[in-house]
Structures are given as C-alpha cells and as structure tokens.
Amino acid sequence: MTHLYRDDAPEEFSLTRRKLLVGSALVAGGVSLSPLDWAQSTGSAVQAGESKFMELSSLLINHHLDAEVGARMATAMMRINPTLIQDVDAILSIAKLRNARIVEEFYADVPAGHLKDTAYAIISAWYSGVIENSSNAEVFAFETALMYQPTRDVMTIPTYAISGPSGWTSEAPPMSDMPTF
Amino acid sequence: MANDFSADVIVVGTGVIGCIVAEQALDAGLSVLMLEAGPRVERWQIVENFRNVPPQYKQNWNAPYPPKPWAPHIESELADATTDYLQLEGPNARAYRQGYVRYAGGATWHWAGICWRLHPDDMQMKTLYGVGRDWAFDYKTLDPYYNRAEYALGVCGPSEVELQWPPLPRSKPYPMGRLPFGQGEQRFTEAAARVGVTNLPAPQARNSGVSYDGRPPCCGNNNCFPVCPISAKYDAASALPRIESKGGRIRENAVVYRVETDEKQNIAAVHYFNPDKQSQRVVGRIFVIACNAIETPKLLLMSKDERNPNGVANRSDQVGRNLMDQPKISAQLLLSEPMWTGIGPVQGSSIIMTGQGDFRSKHAGALLRCENAALSAAGGQAALAKGLVGKALDTEIRRLSACTARLTIEHEILSDPNNRLTLSDKKDWLGLSKPNIYYDVGDYVRRSHRDYTLPLLKKLIAELGAVESTIATTFTNSDHMMGSCIMGTDPGNSVVDVDCRSHDHPNLFLPGGAAMTTGGCGNSTITMAALAMKASDSIVEQLRRG
Numbered sequence: 001m002t003h004l005y006r007d008d009a010p011e012e013f014s015l016t017r018r019k020l021l022v023g024s025a026l027v028a029g030g031v032s033l034s035p036l037d038w039a040q041s042t043g044s045a046v047q048a049g050e051s052k053f054m055e056l057s058s059l060l061i062n063h064h065l066d067a068e069v070g071a072r073m074a075t076a077m078m079r080i081n082p083t084l085i086q087d088v089d090a091i092l093s094i095a096k097l098r099n100a101r102i103v104e105e106f107y108a109d110v111p112a113g114h115l116k117d118t119a120y121a122i123i124s125a126w127y128s129g130v131i132e133n134s135s136n137a138e139v140f141a142f143e144t145a146l147m148y149q150p151t152r153d154v155m156t157i158p159t160y161a162i163s164g165p166s167g168w169t170s171e172a173p174p175m176s177d178m179p180t181f
Numbered sequence: 182m183a184n185d186f187s188a189d190v191i192v193v194g195t196g197v198i199g200c201i202v203a204e205q206a207l208d209a210g211l212s213v214l215m216l217e218a219g220p221r222v223e224r225w226q227i228v229e230n231f232r233n234v235p236p237q238y239k240q241n242w243n244a245p246y247p248p249k250p251w252a253p254h255i256e257s258e259l260a261d262a263t264t265d266y267l268q269l270e271g272p273n274a275r276a277y278r279q280g281y282v283r284y285a286g287g288a289t290w291h292w293a294g295i296c297w298r299l300h301p302d303d304m305q306m307k308t309l310y311g312v313g314r315d316w317a318f319d320y321k322t323l324d325p326y327y328n329r330a331e332y333a334l335g336v337c338g339p340s341e342v343e344l345q346w347p348p349l350p351r352s353k354p355y356p357m358g359r360l361p362f363g364q365g366e367q368r369f370t371e372a373a374a375r376v377g378v379t380n381l382p383a384p385q386a387r388n389s390g391v392s393y394d395g396r397p398p399c400c401g402n403n404n405c406f407p408v409c410p411i412s413a414k415y416d417a418a419s420a421l422p423r424i425e426s427k428g429g430r431i432r433e434n435a436v437v438y439r440v441e442t443d444e445k446q447n448i449a450a451v452h453y454f455n456p457d458k459q460s461q462r463v464v465g466r467i468f469v470i471a472c473n474a475i476e477t478p479k480l481l482l483m484s485k486d487e488r489n490p491n492g493v494a495n496r497s498d499q500v501g502r503n504l505m506d507q508p509k510i511s512a513q514l515l516l517s518e519p520m521w522t523g524i525g526p527v528q529g530s531s532i533i534m535t536g537q538g539d540f541r542s543k544h545a546g547a548l549l550r551c552e553n554a555a556l557s558a559a560g561g562q563a564a565l566a567k568g569l570v571g572k573a574l575d576t577e578i579r580r581l582s583a584c585t586a587r588l589t590i591e592h593e594i595l596s597d598p599n600n601r602l603t604l605s606d607k608k609d610w611l612g613l614s615k616p617n618i619y620y621d622v623g624d625y626v627r628r629s630h631r632d633y634t635l636p637l638l639k640k641l642i643a644e645l646g647a648v649e650s651t652i653a654t655t656f657t658n659s660d661h662m663m664g665s666c667i668m669g670t671d672p673g674n675s676v677v678d679v680d681c682r683s684h685d686h687p688n689l690f691l692p693g694g695a696a697m698t699t700g701g702c703g704n705s706t707i708t709m710a711a712l713a714m715k716a717s718d719s720i721v722e723q724l725r726r727g
Contacts, residue, residue: 130236133235147558147578154364155524159231161402172364172583
C-alpha cells in the first residue's frame with residue numbers, strides 16, 4: 001500500500017490506513033482459510049463457527065452480548081488463531097460435561113495452555129473491545145465493551161455523557177451496587 | 182487590499198491566538214487571511230477517530246489527529262514514532278515531547294480548557310526572588326486583557342471571592358459560574374484541606390450550565406482531551422466559522438516556510454507550500470506568526486536572509502531560546518475507598534497556592550491536581566491482567582476503576598537561554614528542517630521536586646488513604662510551550678516588545694506562549710490569549726495610523 005503524501009511519518013492512527021485496515025481485516029478474516037478452502041466452504045459453515053463462538057461466549061460471560069459484534073470478532077479471531085473453532089468445540093465439551101451455565105462452573109476445568117488462552121482471549125475481547133494489543137488494532141466495541149459497564153452508573157464512558165448541564169454531584173452509590181448489563 | 186494572496190493582516194496559524202487576533206482585526210474592519218499548515222476537519226471525524234482508538238492507546242491525545250505529511254507533529258507515544266518529528270536532546274529531553282497538533286484549530290482541540298491567570302508575583306521573579314526575569318509590565322496592565330480573553334473564550338469560574346485565583350478582587354466577574362465537582366475532586370479537596378492546602382475550582386473555558394457564544398453547556402462527556410464532542414469547551418475550531426462569517430479567509434494545508442523582509446526590515450511577504458509542494462507568496466501590511474512556541478521560532482530561524490543572518494526577528498539571538506513548559510510528575514494511587522473520578526470534565530480543580538512563597542528564591546513553585554478522567558478502561562485492563570472471570574472480574578473492574586486516582590505536579594521553570602530550539606539537519610516531507618530541542622529542567626525545578634513537591638505529594642497520597650502508589654521518576658511534558666520569542670524592553674536580550682511586536686521588524690507580531698517572560702505553574706493559555714488581545718489592539722492602532 002503506497003501513500004501519495006507519506007514517506008517518513010509513521011502510519012499508525014492514520015485515518016486512511018485505519019479505513020483500509022478495517023476493510024482488509026474483514027477480507028483477510030474471511031479468507032484465513034486458504035483461497036481454495038474458501039472456495040469450497042459454504043456460508044453456513046462460517047455461520048456455524050460464529051454460532052459456536054457465541055454459544056461459548058455466553059457461557060464465558062454472564063452478560064448480554066451483541067451477536068453482530070460477536071460475528072465480527074469471531075471472524076477476526078480466526079485470522080489470529082486458525083484452530084479457534086476446534087478450540088471452541090473443545091471448551092464447549094468441557095462446559096457440557098459439567099452442565100455449566102455460567103463461567104464459574106467450568107472455567108477451572110479448562111486446561112492451562114492453548115485452550116485456556118483461547119478462552120481468556122474471548123473474554124478479553126468482549127471486555128476490552130479489541131482482540132490484539134496494537135495501536136492500529138480494529139476496535140469492535142467501545143461504548144458497549146464490557147469493561148466500561150461495571151462502573152457505568154457513575155463513571156462516564158468518554159464522549160457518552162450520562163449527565164446533563166452541570167447535572168453531576170459528588171454523591172456516588174455504594175460499591176456493592178453493581179449495574180446490570 | 183484583499184485578494185487570494187493578500188490582506189491587511191496575514192495570520193499564520195489558526196489556534197486560539199491566531200483566531201483571537203483575526204477576529205479582533207475583522208471587528209476593526211481590516212481584511213484577514215489565515216494560513217494553516219494542517220488540514221481542517223469536522224468535529225465528528227475526530228470523535229469517531231477517538232472512539233476507534235484501541236483502549237491501550239486512548240491516553241495518547243494525538244492519536245485521533247493523524248498528521249498530514251506536510252504538517253508533521255508527534256502522533257504517538259510509541260518510542261519509535263516520537264523520535265520522528267521533534268528531535269529532542271539534553272538531560273530532560275522527554276519533558277519537551279510536546280503533544281500539539283497541526284490542524285486548523287490548533288492544540289485547543291485537545292487542551293483541558295483550564296484558564297489560570299498568572300499571579301502578580303509571577304511577573305516579578307527577578308525583583309522579588311532574584312531569579313528569572315521580570316515582565317515588561319505588571320499584572321494591573323494585563324488585567325483588562327485577561328478579562329477580554331475570558332469573555333472571548335467563555336471562561337466559567339467561582340463567584341465566591343475566597344475561591345478565586347489570584348487572590349485579588351476581580352475587576353470583572355467571570356462570564357459564567359463554576360462547574361460542580363464530582364466525588365473524586367470533592368474527596369481530593371477535603372484531603373488537601375487536611376494537609377493544609379486549598380484545592381480550588383479551576384477557571385475553565387467550558388460552558389457552565391448555559392450556552393455561550395453559540396456553544397452548548399458542558400454535559401460531562403469527560404473527554405475534554407482529546408476532543409470535546411459537543412464543543413462545550415472552547416476550541417479554536419469553533420471560532421473558524423465565525424471568522425469566515427465576518428469575512429476572514431482561512432487557507433488550510435498551507436505550510437509557511439519563509440518570512441520575507443524588505444530593505445527597510447519590514448516584512449514584505451510570507452511564502453507557503455501547498456500539498457503539491459508548489460510555493461505561493463502572500464503579501465500584507467501586518468504579519469502575525471502564531472504557530473506555538475516551537476513552530477514560530479522554527480519558521481523565524483528558517484527565514485534567515487542577508488539582512489538577518491541569524492533568522493528573522495533574531496538580532497538578539499534569543500529566538501528559539503528560553504523554552505519553558507511546566508515539568509510534570511505523575512503519580513497513580515490505589516485507594517482503600519472509592520475515589521470515583523470520571524464525572525464532569527477531565528480536569529476541574531487544582532492546588533495552586535503552592536506556586537507562591539518566599540521559597541521561590543531557592544526553588545520552583547508548583548501546582549498539584551487530581552485528574553478527573555474516567556479510569557474504567559485502566560481498571561478494566563488491570564483486572565483482565567489478573568486473569569479473573571465472571572463476577573470476580575466485574576467486581577475487580579469496579580473496585581480498580583473507582584479506587585484508582587491519578588495526581589499530577591506541574592512545576593514552574595526559569596527561562597534559560599540554553600533551553601533552546603535550533604534547526605535540525607533532518608528534514609521533513611517538504612524538505613524543511615525539523616526542530617531540534619535541548620532541554621534541561623534545571624536545579625531550580627529539581628530542588629523543588631526533591632524538597633518541596635514530592636514531600637507534599639506523599640502527604641496527599643497518605644491522606645487519601647492509598648494502599649499502593651507509583652510516583653513517576655521522570656519529568657514529562659505539560660504541553661504548555663512558552664518563552665522562545667521572549668518579551669522584554671531591551672532589544673538586546675528579548676525578541677518582542679510589550680505588544681508582542683518584533684523589536685527588529687515593525688510589522689511583525691509574535692503573540693502567544695512564545696512571548697511569555699515567565700510561566701508560573703498554571704496552564705498558559707489564558708495569558709497567551711490576553712497577550713493576543715493586547716497585540717491586536719496594537720495592530721489595529723498601527724494600521725489606523727497608516
């Protein structure tokens with residue numbers, strides 16, 4: 001990719017680059033299977049992968065999750081971790097053995113190493129809104145990223161005011177009043 | 182005399198200073214052409230950029246402002262990127278990594294909006310304490326210009342006399358009353374009182390409870406930097422449409438690279454490159470260079486000619502010297518009880534009385550404050566790093582976000598001719614010299630840090646009930662660039678006169694932070710804006726005289 005006006009400045013945070021990256025990430029995510037595999041794969045197979053990703057996400061995280069965000073993250077995570085779907089299957093099997101409904105009921109049984117890393121990568125993605133630590137990483141969610149929700153009764157999610165003109169005070173609710181999300 | 186390449190007043194730079202001078206000149210019936218090196222963008226673009234910055238990088242205020250190649254600025258806090266434009270050296274090079282943006286509207290896009298005036302004593306450092314320099318005039322002279330600047334920007338502040346700073350009767354009330362505190366600033370205020378210092382509500386260029394100047398009241402988006410999404414905070418970008426409605430012309434992506442003098446040492450023209458690297462010449466009667474205390478001296482030094490072999494306006498050899506800021510020390514605390522920052526604006530108060538005292542003959546004064554930015558992203562990432570899941574994760578995020586506090590010390594610094602901007606051998610995309618900056622905060626600041634501010638900070642940390650604290654050991658930048666075209670009455674050791682007019686060129690004005698003789702420990706913008714008002718009066722008067 002060449003830039004007409006850029007030959008020395010770093011490209012991180014460049015809007016132009018960001019737009020292109022978003023586009024290329026979606027394409028690259030889709031073709032993380034080889035081009036031949038992609039040609040042979042079906043839309044329903046991709047949907048099945050996304051569906052399993054959401055099923056596991058719902059077990060790992062006991063909050064409302066946006067399916068559209070999940071589909072985008074699943075596609076992007078497959079690009080980083082080619083065995084994602086198999087990993088998801090394996091973790092789901094562990095949860096089912098326990099008849100687990102919430103993360104606390106099976107997470108300790110997920111073996112340390114690749115599977116546990118995958119499980120936590122999925123949790124981190126939903127909480128932080130990104131799947132990798134890079135200055136030009138794609139942001140899948142900001143105002144709905146889960147790490148902003150446990151404090152949303154008091155702390156502003158920047159640019160999303162929860163108050164009105166001079167409408168805030170020095171009063172705050174108890175720490176034990178966890179918001180529902 | 183207005184056409185595409187001429188006007189009565191040519192203003193280089195579209196930040197707060199350029200906009201004040203432009204509007205004052207337009208109101209006096211003069212034609213104005215503004216030249217801006219960077220692009221002009223809509224607010225929503227910056228807001229969307231911010232929202233799409235990954236959480237680990239949201240603290241980099243320049244991240245939503247990708248620079249154009251012809252107008253580079255620091256765009257990242259990554260080490261490899263920050264060395265790219267500003268060439269920094271000296272014992273405290275890190276402390277001059279200034280985060281301004283070269284966009285129409287300038288660095289006010291991501292300023293905090295804080296408007297501390299200088300204290301009268303800040304302007305007499307040599308007389309009172311035997312250090313630094315005295316200003317060429319006193320506080321009383323500056324006071325009416327402060328008032329005008331506060332009304333131009335829309336500054337809210339306390340009406341209670343005991344909460345005002347400096348502690349003098351105001352000659353005019355603030356245009357708006359103060360904003361309320363959230364819990365964090367209230368707790369900090371109470372802790373400060375217990376250790377014997379006063380945390381005052383800051384005067385700030387943010388609309389308080391009411392609309393002002395066509396902008397809405399602050400609703401607590403808690404994002405003053407890197408961008409106020411609703412322009413409740415003054416930024417120069419919001420002044421640009423009004424300037425155009427008054428007939429002012431704004432040309433973005435026009436990188437002025439040369440100031441041309443004539444045989445009488447008047448400024449005849451400025452030359453700029455457009456993004457196609459084509460050069461254009463612009464003529465005028467008065468020229469105002471208002472590009473901040475780094476870009477202004479850089480331009481003057483780049484403009485050397487036969488009559489001015491050290492650069493334009495530089496017969497004194499002081500252009501680029503005396504660089505000042507407020508060397509900053511940051512601390513992060515974990516408290517046993519919730520602090521709850523993140524309600525209201527990102528900054529709203531400070532302990533500033535600590536900038537004054539007889540100790541200033543020995544060491545610097547300083548300002549201390551509690552940052553009020555929401556820390557949910559920091560709390561979230563810290564909790565995730567612990568590998569927690571489920572309810573334990575949510576509970577830990579809430580605890581770490583609510584119980585974390587960030588405190589800041591900003592020290593005053595003396596003007597030192599060795600703290601100097603020169604032209605680097607390295608060139609930017611247009612082939613123009615990059616700025617090279619040598620910076621040493623000096624023993625005056627180091628003594629203050631060791632003997633005065635660090636002990637006080639530790640008292641505050643203890644009083645807040647911290648169970649953990651990390652105090653930075655490196656001075657960092659405050660983005661309050663000052664001093665590099667220093668004001669004075671002696672053309673032999675200063676660059677501009679009392680009206681920010683060049684001693685060497687009668688139709689060249691250099692208002693803003695570069696002209697400031699001292700900086701005190703408060704944010705510099707309202708003093709810069711007051712100087713711009715004073716310079717504007719002089720410009721209008723000079724052109725009336727013909």
